[in-house]
Amino acid sequence: MRTWGGEQVEQAVAGAVALLRTATDRDWDGVMAGRLEWSCRRTAEHIAGDLIAYAGQLAGRAQSAYVPFEITLDEGTKNADVLDVIETTGALLAAAVRTTPREVRAFHPYPFRSANREGFAAMGVAEVLLHTHDIATGLHLAYEPSAELCEDVLTRLFPHVRPGSAPWPTLLWATGRGDLPGRPPVTEWRWSNPPAIPADRLTLEGVTPAAARDLSDGGDGGFPWVEGGPYEGTQGAAGMTVKAYEGGAYRPEWGMFVLVRREDGRAVGGMGFHGVPDEEGRAEVGYDLAVSARGHGYATEALRALSDWALARDDVRLLVATVDRANLPSQRVVTRAGFVAVREGEEEIFYELRP
Structure with a gap:
């Protein structure tokens, strides 16, 4: 899978600045930015503030809250100078993304309290694209970023949004900035970084639709x-994840996780749910390990962590697993993780785990 992050931040910033430089002689303070309650000038300053904030979070690797600082522009800063600041803060975020190890996570509240380098890059790109749209709307400028960049943001931050016929209108609709035929208006929205569940020797890292598509096509999904x-x-x-995303049924907390070994950052297998819990609070789990990683207790450790995480939620009352009768190692995994055999078929054994 291609490396994603720094280059895309630079691309988004370059496109935004190139457009806005054509209107620096206009009154940005007296014009509202699209549907926002901010002026175009305030919105441009906000872009710069977001970029430096994300760079700071990622570089400092804050774990429990935002680093308490904000950007303040000098008195008398002109519109063209604000764009210089956006270019500078964008470069800082791009550099932070490029120099941060893939497995590092830092604090961000939405929705699982952390994000990795790709997540911070995607949030930075989203802020640039969306708020440039807001400013362009206020100044009556035509703006449409590349479809590839918009799709990249959707597959990394909006896994719960069913793709539309074109990425840019879909992203605008998903953030309450536009309409899509056949879909109700969006009045409240929030993007979603993938979850990460810690275990003793592993981290269960949530998989984005972008990574799932690469895995299903025979790639590495961005994992070593x-x-x-x-x-x-x-x-x-991963193929099932892609289908769920394309159908608008994917929910990252009930999707697929890659099991990443902490000692060297290498992925050893996959684990996850077959879908969201049903009306009775029942969710089914499944897992898979690379052959070279078997026999070390990784699957049992990961299944215990995933089960504890799921059963601590109010919407889960029962976990189930189905194992082939001939698969004795997998039967030992579920048993060691606390599951109990409740029924046997001709070819499969059915297990349950309750709180």
Whole structure:
């Protein structure tokens, strides 16, 4: 999977600044930015503030809250100078993204309290695209970023949004800035960075639709894998994730996780749910390990962590797992993780785990 982050931040910033430089002689303070309650000038300053804030979070690796600082422009700063600040803060975010290890996460509140370098890059790109649209609307400028950049943002920050016929109108609709035929207006929205669940030797890292598509196509999903990975079960689960996303049914907390070994950052397998819990609070789990990673207790450790995380939620009352009768190692995994066999079929054994 191609490396995503710094280059896209620079691309978004360059496109925004190039457009807005054509209108620096206009009154940005006296014009509202699109549907926002901010002026065009205030919105441009906000873009710069977001970019430096994300760079600071990622570089400092804050874990529990935002680093308490904000950007303040000098008195007398002109519109053209604000764009210089946006270029500078964009460069800082791009540099932070490029120099941060893939597995590092820093605090961000939405919705699972952290994001990795790709997440911060995607949020920075989203802020630039959307707020440039707001300013352009207020100043009556035509603006449409590349479809690829918009799709990249959607597949990384809006996994719960069913793709539309074109990425840019879909992104505008998803953030309450436009309409899509056949879909109700959006009045409240929030993007979604993938969850990460810690275990003793592993971290269960949520998979974005972008990573899932790459995995299902035979790629690595952006993860460095142990020998023999990703295994076919992980690739199959990734394909299911892509279908759920394309149908608007994907929810990241009930999707797929890649099991990443902490000692070296290498992925050893995949694990996750077959979908959201049903009306009775029942959710089904599945998992898969690369052959070279088997026999070390990774699957049991990960399943315990995932089960504890799920059963601590109010909307889950029962976890189930289905294992082939011939798959004795997998039967041992679910049993060690606390699951109990409740029924046997001709080819499968059915397990349950309750709070």
